[in-house]
Amino acid sequence: DQQVKQNSPSLSVQEGRISILNCDYTNSMFDYFLWYKKYPAEGPTFLISISSIKDKNEDGRFTVFLNKSAKHLSLHIVPSQPGDSAVYFCAACSYNNNDMRFGAGTRLTVKP
Amino acid sequence: DAGVIQSPRHEVTEMGQEVTLRCKPISGHDYLFWYRQTMMRGLELLIYFNNNVPIDDSGMPEDRFSAKMPNASFSTLKIQPSEPRDSAVYFCASSFYYHRETQYFGPGTRLLVL
Numbered sequence: 001d002q003q004v005k006q007n008s009p010s011l012s013v014q015e016g017r018i019s020i021l022n023c024d025y026t027n028s029m030f031d032y033f034l035w036y037k038k039y040p041a042e043g044p045t046f047l048i049s050i051s052s053i054k055d056k057n058e059d060g061r062f063t064v065f066l067n068k069s070a071k072h073l074s075l076h077i078v079p080s081q082p083g084d085s086a087v088y089f090c091a092a093c094s095y096n097n098n099d100m101r102f103g104a105g106t107r108l109t110v111k112p
Numbered sequence: 113d114a115g116v117i118q119s120p121r122h123e124v125t126e127m128g129q130e131v132t133l134r135c136k137p138i139s140g141h142d143y144l145f146w147y148r149q150t151m152m153r154g155l156e157l158l159i160y161f162n163n164n165v166p167i168d169d170s171g172m173p174e175d176r177f178s179a180k181m182p183n184a185s186f187s188t189l190k191i192q193p194s195e196p197r198d199s200a201v202y203f204c205a206s207s208f209y210y211h212r213e214t215q216y217f218g219p220g221t222r223l224l225v226l
Contacts, residue, residue: 043217
């Protein structure tokens with residue numbers, strides 16, 4: 001069963017604009033969420049995370065928002081750059097549990 | 113450090129054949145993870161080791177899958193016999209301690225079972 005869903009397989013934005021990647025989860029036990037970025041022929045790399053005690057975490061151009069009541073999180077990239085073009089995975093887990101679940105990924109293309 | 117090394121990078125085999133995927137974690141890391149990526153299910157954790165000992169293999173799909181870590185610098189994931197539905201990208205990751213952000217992923221092995 002897909003406990004973490006990324007319903008948009010792809011997203012295309014213009015350079016300089018905002019990219020918004022969405023993620024939904026079903027397991028209310030999840031209390032820690034992460035975003036990974038993956039370039040072709042490489043493994044995923046950690047990008048940003050958020051704990052359920054927060055609703056926002058910011059790191060430079062990247063901000064993750066968490067809406068616990070809606071079981072929804074999003075990753076905002078502002079401004080988007082061509083180098084941000086990659087596949088982005090959302091992941092969720094219980095901090096005291098070793099079970100981390102990933103979404104299927106969203107391919108972001110940033111056009112110059 | 114060269115990072116997590118996986119071999120082969122690509123593997124094409126026929127149904128019923130044995131497949132062995134290999135991983136060399138980053139030196140000093142005491143956790144090692146095997147993941148599988150498919151279009152439908154995204155990234156799934158198959159099994160992870162701590163200090164060469166398997167801790168959680170609940171993600172291993174079937175008895176056809178087995179993983180070993182004979183020493184701190186080497187792990188294998190074996191599929192025997194392989195089936196077309198095993199076609200996926202298999203990632204190995206390692207970390208210094210069990211903390212998701214510190215997992216370093218290898219480049220993956222793309223497996224195609226015909």
